[in-house]
Amino acid sequence: MHTRTSNSKLVEPLPEPERTLNRRLRRRNRRVLYDQRNNPSQHQRIVYPSILEIIYFRHFLDILRNYDPMDDEPMWAVDRVVALTPGSAITIPKTANEFAIKGNHLTLVKGNQFDGRTKTDPHKHIHEFLGIYDMFKYIDTENEAVRLMMFPISLTGEAKTWLDELNEGTIETWDELRTAFISRFFPPAIFDRLLGEIRAFSQHENESLTDAWLRMKEMLRNCHGHNMSKGNIIKIFYHGLSEITKKF
Template sequence: MDDEPMWAADHVVAPTPGSAITIPETANEFAIKGNHLTLVKGNQFDGQTKTDPHKHIHEFLEICDMFKYRDTKNEAVRLMMFPLSLTREAKTWFDELNEETIETWDELQTTFISRFFPPSPFDRLLEEIRAFSQHENESLTDAWLRMKEML
């Protein structure tokens, strides 16, 4: 077992003392499947301005939904795994959150999105969508594709 690569072995995850996330008592410890950890670590969010937090959440949920842990609820798995999906600026932000301020997946998701996709860009995009019109000499297909990209 000691000769196994880190990604091949199952890893026990326990709540980190001082974490912003309060983990339900029913999920004190569980072993993360090695390939689950590899997938989460391979899809880390760094918090850079060009990265999309909505896309990160979507991809993170897709990864988490691929694995089931018999005695642990999906929400607890998500709460415990999400910090592992962060790196650089995003990890620093998470580590600086007040202790035990997040109790549910919805709270974590809302806090994360509000930090990395603040209202001002959202408001700007919403205005662009509301003012959308087909450009002169633009095909309907091109206009539709442009609209889909905005959405």
């Protein structure tokens, strides 16, 4: 049996063991990092801090205190009410199920779309749309359905948005669709402005008589439904000419 020798010394306990331990750990970590810089290994060793800083720990506690379970509610909760997809404003006749629109007909319609901005004359668009429609022949009983089905394809941008925002089932005939379209993109305010410009017509400086008359005709075409007689039109045009032109 071995006995402790009499000359062995007792080690005094450390006054602050935790602080001393942390200090030694930091020294060891610095030594390891220094050795890795001088002798890099194939797989770098990750050294984590020994103690979590108190400021981050307090921040973590604040997050836990302010945690609201409602924040984790799924986007599509069970009790959520999902709105129904709105239906079309145009009611298509049942006869549409008995025929198919020709593919090249749809291509021509898509190539002449009205956006309400760059193309702003709804009357001209209706005229062009019907011109394309008349290029293809359908049975008389299909005419109404074909127009109602194809006209939305001729709209884009703001005009398409207007049609999509109409209440479901508000349009049942082509006349109703045409009237609603014209009323939206050719309101009374535009009509009054164009009519006022016609009544205030005057020949431009250095504008020939022919050019002045052509400009007058263009103004009349743009003001759809002006219902002005030929006599009134000639009178307005004559009074708008310059004194030099009137002498010829």
